[in-house]
Amino acid sequence: MADQAKRLFDSSWLAGLLWLLWLLCLSNSSWASSPVLIPESDFNHSISSYVSILEDPESSLSIDDILTQQVQLRFTPSHSENLHFGVSHSTFWLRISLYNPFPIDKQVILALSNNHIPSVSMFDISHGDAIAVVNGFTAPSGSYQQAHPFLLTLPAMTTQSYLLSLSSGGLINTDVRLMTPQRFLQNEQCQSILIGLVAGWLMATAAYFINLALTRRSWLAWCASGYCLASTVFMVSWLGQLGLLLNLDLEHSEIVTELATGLTMACQSLAVYFLGWKGQHARLFRQILLGCTGLSILGTILLTSLPGSYSETLAPVLVMLMQLVLSILLGIGSSRHPSAQRWFLTGTMANLGGVLLILFISNNLLEFDSINSWMALLLPSVMTACMVMAVLRLTRKSDQFLESPNRGVAINPAILSQISHELRTPINGVLGMNELLSDTPLTDGQRDFTETIAQAGREMLHVANEISVLAKIQDDHLELDTRAFDLVSLTNQVLVHFQLEANRKQVELMVDQEEDLPARLVGDRNRLQTLLHNLYARLLAYTEQGEISTHLSPLRSNRGQVHGVSIQIQLHGTITNRDDLRIMLDLLCSTHQSNGETPWNLTVSRHLIRFMKASLEMESLTTQAGSLTLYLPLEPESAETSIQPGHDDSLIGMHILIVDDNASLRKVIEKQIRRWGVRVESTYSGKEALAMLRNQAATGHAFDGAIIDQDMPVMNGLELMQRIQDDASISPKPNVLMLTGLSISSVREQAHAVGIYHLLAKPASGERLKRALLELKYRPQRPSSTH
Structure with missing residues (x-):
């Protein structure tokens, strides 16, 4: 009996519960999980937790379908402060009820955040089948935090029910807020002021950087x-203000946002690129940074062509990966500006953390939705502030030019000019006395000492000249002294200065020229000599066991007139510390302002290039070879002012044998002396040279002379001449001109002992070589006056 009573009670309780649910479903006013009570005073509250949600995966339900009882039972309460739906192509329906307990009508605004949701519709379902579409609040439209506002009028003492339809195709994260119209306008004003302040700060900083x-x-x-x-x-x-200002739809606003994102990443990567990386991985770092710049632009362009669901998800991932790469490079790399590097690292790490936070929030991994909308303001501001601090560190270093750390007194240009002038007097005294000492009887060791003193003295004189140029640059009084000069002679004079060092490093110095190169050009000879001296000094410092060849050629206009010359310098051999050499050449080739850590002589060279309106371009640089070209706007000397020498055919028909193991040098010398009408044959070894001399002597057409390199493997020039003297089948003996990379005074005695009376210091080219051949022809047994 008890069991029957219990079954009856349970069935009655279940039937009553079902009856109650059916009665609730009959009333549209009871469809909301819990009606939201409208407060009396001014308010702005989140009501997301009072919303019931239904997902339509196929986006096939109409508003009439939604209002059926079967569908209404499928709505589930959210109970969440924010609505997160992730990436979805579904349509989401939101249901909410609002209760006005006051005896008068109330106007409120229901707003959804996130202006990246393209489609939001609202329906008033408070009156059964009389469905009314609620229009959006259009004056003014909302920004990111209240992007989709709807103005609602709630009748007195009634409950109103509403349906909202959301569809995106991408991430749908939103917050449903209820507020008075006054609070809505206040929020818009505050957000507009804040966005304007940050935008103004960024624009002012951009103007500062442009001026800098x-x-x-x-x-x-x-x-x-x-x-x-x-x-x-x-x-x-991203915050929706641009669309309001320019009346852009969401699709075009998203494209602008993605393109701007790509440009920010590209500019950030390039800024890090110009920090001046050093070390053995500097070249790799620069390549990675350039790759990041290209990938930023290319990736952004690809994102704009993808559907919104993909671009909205992939864009933060791309930004995060780019910030991660930059953080790693800034963390492990070594630049010339470590303090600026640390500021860049700080800003990049802040960006990386912010983007990670956005990804976590967007994918429902964190519940910090309130700060998500502020990241668009915070991250650019932090990175810009870090850039300002980094640039301030760089400019502070460059402003401390020659400043004394103890007294804080800067050396002005007048003092630099005076120092340069005072240095020249003792240097010229040292060089003069050393020259007098060289004319006295000396041993070979003592003569080496005097050559070293002369070399160091000339180097000190060059430094004094550079200090004078630097003073004029600082005082903005640098003027070019344009006179006619011989470019080939000048280039050879510069290279002769480095011949001893080149010989020690086993580097061959060569100069070649085009046949149509003007004999004399108009320009500042002294400034060009300073520039070439600095350039060759740097290149020789990084080159071992090879050659540095220089090719001089004219630059012609479309009408065939010479308007300048090019000096192409090619390196072959072992190039040490290639990254440091590349950095140095980049500094010389670039036109932007150098920083305070640039060597002062490079600063002089860069200013000379600019003042001479020249340009330096680096074509290639590897561990085995390199090529760069200096372009100079030098005009040829006019016919009225030039002194044309008479035609000299003294060397025409002369038969010369060239013996040198360096193929490039043989080719240069052959090309030069053929222009003077000389018949030329050449070989690379002393053994083959002896055979050629015997053959010519046997046929009765002996060589008139020979040009022999002193420093050759197996058989050097002195040994070859001794073999020629001892070989009876070689008759008559050729007159020999020997090229040497050593000091002529150190080898003169040995050369005379084997019958060589004509010596020429390398590099052998131009008029020096011609004068040496003339002396070889007309004064074969007298010591040459050409050095």
Whole structure:
């Protein structure tokens, strides 16, 4: 009996519960999980937890389908402060009820955040089948935090029920807020003021960087200004302000946002590129940074062509990966500006953390939705502030030019000029006395000492001249002294200065020229000599066991007139510390302002290139070879002012044998002396040279002379001449001109002992070689006066 009573009670309780649910479903006013009570005072509250949600995966349900009882039972309460739906192609329906307990009508605004949701519709379902579409609040439209506002009028003492339809095809994260119209306008004003302040800060900083780039010629400042401008566009576009200002739809606003994102990443990568990397991995770092720049732009362009669901998900991933790569490079690399590098690392790490936070929040891994909308303001501001601090560190270093750390007194240009003038007097005294000492009887060891003193003295004189040029540059009084000069002779004079060092490093120095190169050009000979001296000094310092060849050629206009010359310098051999050499050449080739850590003589060279309106281009540089070209706008000497020498045919028909193991040098000498009408044959070894001399002597057409290199393997020039003297089948004996990379005074006695009376210091080219051949022809048994 008890069991029957219990079964009856359970069945009655279940039937009553079902009856109650059916009665609730009959009333539209009871469809919301719990009606939201409208407060009396001013308010702005999140009501996401009072929303019931239904997902339509096929997006096939109409509003009439939604209102059926079967579908209404499928709505589930959210109970969440924010609504996160992740990446989805579904349509989401939101249901909410609002209760006005007051005896008068109330106006409220229901707003959804996130202006990246393309489609939001609202329906009033409070009156059964009389469904009304609620229009969006259009004056003014909302920004990111209240992007989709709807103005609602709630009748007195009634409950109103509403349906909202959301569809995106991408991430749908939103917050449903209820507020008074006054609070809505206050929020819009506050957000507009804040966005305007941040945008103004970014624009002002961009103007500062542009001014710095123009005055200091800094590529880093150009990149920083580009970052600020692109960040401004990104911020106002992502927060919805750009669409309001330009009346853009969501699709075009998203494209602008993605393009601005790519430009910010590209400018940031380039700014890091121009920090001046050093060390053995510097070249790799520069290649990675250039690759990041290209990938940023290319990846952004690809994202704009993808559907919104993919681009919205992949864009933060691309930004995160780029910030991760930059953080690693800034963390492990070594630049010439460590303090600026640390500031860049700080800003990049802040960006990386912010983007990670956005990804976690967007994918429902964290519940910090309130800060998600502020990241578009915070991250560009932090990175821009770090760039400002980094650039300030760089400019502070460059402003401390020659400043004394103890007294804080800067050396002005007048003092530099005086120092240069005072240095020349003792240096010229040392060189003069050393020259007098060289004319006295000396041993070979003592003569080497005097040659070393002369070399060091000439180097000190060059430094004094550079100090004078630097003073004029600082005082902005540098003027070019344009006179006619012989470019070939000048180039040879510069290279002769480095011949001893080149011989020690086993580097061959060569000069070649085009046949149509003007004999004399108009320009500043002394400034060009200073520039070439610095350039060859740097190149020789990084080259071992090879050759440095120089090719001089004219530059002609379309009408065939010479308007300049090119000096192409090619390196072959072992290039040591290639990355450091590349950095040095990049500094010389670039036109932007150098920083305070640039060597002062490189600063002089860079200014000389600019003042002479020249340009230096680096074509290639590897561990085995390199090529660079200096372009100079030098005009040929006019016919009225030039002194044309008479035609000299003294060497025509002369038969010369060239013996040198360096093929490039043989080719240069052959090319030069053929222009003077000389018949030339050449070989690379002393053994083959002896055979050629015997053959010519046997046929009765002996060589008139020979040009022999002293430093050759197996059989050097002195040994070859001794073999020629001892070989009876070689008759008559040729007159010999010996090329040497050593000091002529150190080998003169040995050369005379074997019958060589004509010596020429390398590099042998131009008029020096011609004068030496003339002396060889007309004064074969007298010591040459050509050195």
